[in-house]
Amino acid sequence: MQIFARITSPATQSLTTYRPTPSTISFTVSTRPVPRTLPARLLFYLSILVRIILGILALALLWAKWRITFPIEGDISKGVRAELTTWVLGSSAGQAATRISTRLQWRLLIPGALGVLWGVCRRGYTEESLLVLSGLGIQTSTSSPTYLSTATTRFIPTTSIQDIFIHEAFKGFEVRFYLAIVVQGEEDVVVVFPNLLPRRRILEEVWRGARACLHELQPKSKF
Structure with missing residues (x-):
């Protein structure tokens, strides 16, 4: 009760x-x-860090899924943007985001990512x-x-x-x-x-x- x-x-x-x-x-x-004790302050800053990480992860999955579905082609593929995309997707974090995004369909990824972003941007008070x-x-x-x-x-x-x-x-x-x-x-x-x-x-x-x-x-x- x-x-x-x-x-x-x-x-x-x-x-x-x-x-x-x-x-x-x-x-x-x-x-x-208002966090007044040290554990409360640590928990407060930890919650902010978790929200930032979740927001970055949601954006990374959307971006990786977009690059896989619509790859850069033609003369644009030789530019700086293509090199940056290749470097990001080739990194360990990029490969992990690519593996996760390939297993998710757009109909599941978009609502899930938008829900996470809404929770991250929500004020809460x-x-x-x-x-x-x-x-x-x-x-x-x-x-x-x-x-x-x-x-x-x-x-x-x-x-x-x-x-x-x-x-x-x-x-x-x-x-x-x-x-x-x-x-x-x-x-x-x-x-x-x-x-x-x-x-x-x-x-x-x-x-x-x-x-x-x-x-x-x-x-x-x-x-």
Whole structure:
């Protein structure tokens, strides 16, 4: 039961606050595991190395299969590219890739290689951030699921921000808190950290810091 609960439990979220200047503050909520012990760090770097090796192996098998199926012919076969191809395929690693690729059909090799490449390029964690620029506005950002695409961002100027508040809503069979921005001229609010929906304690810390930074340079009323 403990193993099942550990697998089905949501990923641990962490909040990182960064303030490079008095008028700028960034809040980042992430599910990325932070290795703190030496064995955890070694395992982390080992997993990166394994992913790189698997990606190179998948590309090598595809390339070897392509060269075997469509060899270089004609005058091009006498060029530098042909010599490089011969040298690579003649090496021990190239011969191993050639032997494996010859035993695999395209209908098996392509889906398998694409699956491996997708797993290698998959980020494996989610990061969402809120950047507050005092007197200018707010920028929200959500990381992409893979390393090949950029994050989704949106900038909301201060003149369009009417309010920032914490509210609650139903998600499935549970009540979740969320941080929302009321934008002038829009019917729906902008939800900050929409995918992670962090705990209320994190939302309250972000809410207090964002409001304080966003309005700290605005002139105070004399009355």
